[in-house]
Every structure is written in structure tokens, then in C-alpha cells.
Amino acid sequence: MALDYDTIAGVIRHLDAHADEQPSLEELAAGVGASPTHLQRVFKRWAGVSPKRFLQVATASTAKDLLRGHESVLDASYGAGLSGPGRLHDLIVAVDAVTPGEYKSRGAGLTIRWGWHDSPFGPALIAVSDRGVVALYFAAEGVEDESRLESEWSGATLVEDPAATVPVARAVFEDGGSVSLLLRGTNLQVKVWEALLRIPEGRAVTYSDVAEAVGKPDAVRAVASAVGRNPISWLIPCHRVLRATGALGGYHWGLERKRAMLTWEAARSA
Numbered sequence: 586m587a588l589d590y591d592t593i594a595g596v597i598r599h600l601d602a603h604a605d606e607q608p609s610l611e612e613l614a615a616g617v618g619a620s621p622t623h624l625q626r627v628f629k630r631w632a633g634v635s636p637k638r639f640l641q642v643a644t645a646s647t648a649k650d651l652l653r654g655h656e657s658v659l660d661a662s663y664g665a666g667l668s669g670p671g672r673l674h675d676l677i678v679a680v681d682a683v684t685p686g687e688y689k690s691r692g693a694g695l696t697i698r699w700g701w702h703d704s705p706f707g708p709a710l711i712a713v714s715d716r717g718v719v720a721l722y723f724a725a726e727g728v729e730d731e732s733r734l735e736s737e738w739s740g741a742t743l744v745e746d747p748a749a750t751v752p753v754a755r756a757v758f759e760d761g762g763s764v765s766l767l768l769r770g771t772n773l774q775v776k777v778w779e780a781l782l783r784i785p786e787g788r789a790v791t792y793s794d795v796a797e798a799v800g801k802p803d804a805v806r807a808v809a810s811a812v813g814r815n816p817i818s819w820l821i822p823c824h825r826v827l828r829a830t831g832a833l834g835g836y837h838w839g840l841e842r843k844r845a846m847l848t849w850e851a852a853r854s855a
Contacts (some may be wrong), residue, residue, distance in 0.1 A: 589631040590707040591727075592617055592624070594840065594841050597848075600643055602632075612637050631705060634852045642852045643844070649831035651789035651851060653827050676756065678782060681716055682775045692719075692741030694768065697834045700747025701729055702754035705849065708817070710734065711750040711757075714741075718753055719763030721840040737769065737816060747828045757820060766817055773801070777811035784825045787854030789847070791829045813837060819846070 587719070595617035599608065613636060614624040628636045683692075696783075697719055699712035707727070712720040712734055720734050737744060756762040768775050776799040784790055796808040815823040818838060824846045828834045836843035 587730070588602060589627050590705060590845070592627050592847055593631055594707075596624075597643070597841050599842055600640070601844075605831070607640065613679050632849055632852050639848065639852055643848045644688065651787070651825075651847065652791065652827060652829075652831055657730050676761050676820075679717070679763070679765045679766065680768060680779060682768045682770070688769055688771075689696055690740045692738040695738070696744060697734075697741045698744045698746040698749040699731065699734060700745060700750040700754075702747065702750065702758075704758050704819075705715045706845060709754070709758075709819075712738075712743075713750055713753055714767055717763070717767035718817060718820065719767050719769065721757070723818060723821055723842060725838060752777040764820065766820065769816065770811070770814065772803075773799070774811040774814060776800075778815055778817075779807055780822050781815065781823055781826070784822055786822075789825045789827045792826055792834070793829065796824060809834075822846075 591804070592763045596613050599613060599616035603612075606612075610621045610624065613720045614621045617624070619627070625636060628634065628639055630643050631842075632639055634642075638660060687693075687695075692714075695714050695716075697712050697714050699710060699720070701710050701724075703709075704723075706723060708721065708724040708729055710722040710729070710731065711718065719738065722730075722733060731743075753764060756764050768778055770778065777795060780795050780798045792805050792812065793802070795812065796802050796805045799808065812826050813835060815821050815837075818824075824836060824843045826834065833840050833843055833847075
């Protein structure tokens with residue numbers, strides 16, 4: 586899957602550079618140094634759709650289409666927000682938050698096991714404690730880096746143990762099931778992350794929508810900062826938050842990856 590994502594990222598870069606040209610399969614393949622047959626196979630394996638369908642979904646209007654009707658998205662009841670007709674599986678998420686004392690101590694007394702795993706969006710670091718998943722980060726620009734985990738959980742005992750995180754990787758990216766999250770953040774951050782869990786796959790909301798949902802309509806900038814500090818990417822879908830114009834906005838793990846996630850979800854939901 587990681588190698589598939591490298592190819593997909595190259596295609597997205599090519600699409601961004603040639604958005605108005607609607608490049609053919611042959612042109613896309615040449616842009617990433619692959620044969621048309623190989624690219625067709627990679628797309629079907631990665632996105633479940635053909636490159637042609639992917640191109641249709643990846644147009645400039647996709648973000649605005651995802652935002653259509655966004656006013657009511659966070660008012661509706663979506664449970665965990667991670668189940669929908671476009672998914673290959675259902676994933677049930679339970680959320681817990683650290684106490685104020687645990688927040689200040691940065692996890693003192695906790696043992697956190699972590700490991701890198703393949704995902705549809707490149708290598709992903711998954712970190713778990715006895716109380717749930719504490720982090721899901723992606724390799725930025727292909728570089729596997731554990732420094733953010735070490736900083737945010739500096740009081741905990743960190744143990745590299747990929748075998749311990751394999752079940753979570755499978756649940757998140759393959760089989761579905763039940764996953765527990767342990768969140769370390771301020772009260773506002775935790776409220777924002779819980780609101781993000783209510784955004785269904787194949788939909789998007791604006792930063793203002795999230796601010797309204799957490800009762801802070803005048804604190805859009807603070808809410809946007811909390812969205813950006815999301816420690817459990819993909820599971821807590823901060824990639825589904827866009828600017829009111831439909832622009833992607835920022836994403837800690839790169840705009841190519843954010844576009845890939847949104848297009849992957851939109852293609853499957855469609």
C-alpha cells in the first residue's frame with residue numbers, strides 16, 4: 586500500500602500542475618514513470634475505482650461538492666462518524682481523555698508502544714497505551730519521524746513494538762472493528778476532536794462549522810489551531826475540514842495527502 590501511495594501522490598502532483606488539461610491515462614502514467622496498465626491496476630487496488638473515475642472526482646469542484654449541505658452535517662447524529670455506505674468496513678470508535686494531572690505530566694506512568702505500518706496513504710506511525718490509541722502520524726515527505734510522539738508524551742515510557750500495534754493498523758486500514766482513543770489535549774482541543782468524529786465519510790465542513798459545533802462561534806482561529814493539533818490523523822478526520830471557499834486549507838501531513846484522502850473517500854462514497 587505504501588508503494589501505491591507514492592504513485593498516487595505523483596499523480597496528484599501532476600493533476601495539480603495540469604488541472605485544466607484533463608490529462609489522459611497515458612499522460613498520467615508518463616508523468617509518474619509508469620505504464621498505463623500498471624497505473625490502471627494501482628488505482629483499482631488503491632481507490633477501488635478506475636483512473637478515469639478518480640479524475641472525475643479529483644476535479645476542482647470536489648471540495649465544494651463535499652461541502653454542499655455542510656450546515657447540517659454536525660447537527661445530525663452520526664454516532665462515531667466513521668461508518669458509512671462508502672466504507673469497506675465499519676469502525677467503532679470510543680473516546681477517553683486524560684485527566685488534567687495526566688495532561689500536565691505528559692503521560693507519566695503510561696507505557697506507550699508504537700510502530701510504523703503501511704497504509705493507503707503511506708507509512709503511518711501508530712502508538713497505543715492500555716487505554717487506547719494515543720497517536721497516528723504519517724511519514725512527512727517519506728521521512729519516518731517519532732519526534733512528535735516523544736515530545737507530546739515525554740513523561741511516558743515509549744517502547745518500539747510494531748507487533749503490539751498491528752491489530753490497530755488492521756482495524757483502521759483493513760478489517761474494521763472497535764478502536765479506543767486516549768486524547769491528550771486542552772478542553773477545547775478535545776471538544777474539537779470529538780466534533781471531527783461526527784463528520785461522515787464523503788462529506789466536509791468548514792472551520793466555522795466546527796467552531797459553532799463546540800459552542801465557540803467567535804473563536805474560529807483557536808478552533809482551527811485545535812484541528813491542526815489533532816494527534817490521531819485519519820481516525821479523527823481533520824482532513825474533512827476545509828475553508829469556506831472550498832480551498833483545502835492546511836494539513837500537517839501535506840496537502841497532497843489531504844487531497845488523496847478526500848478523493849479516496851469521495852470516490853468510494855460515490
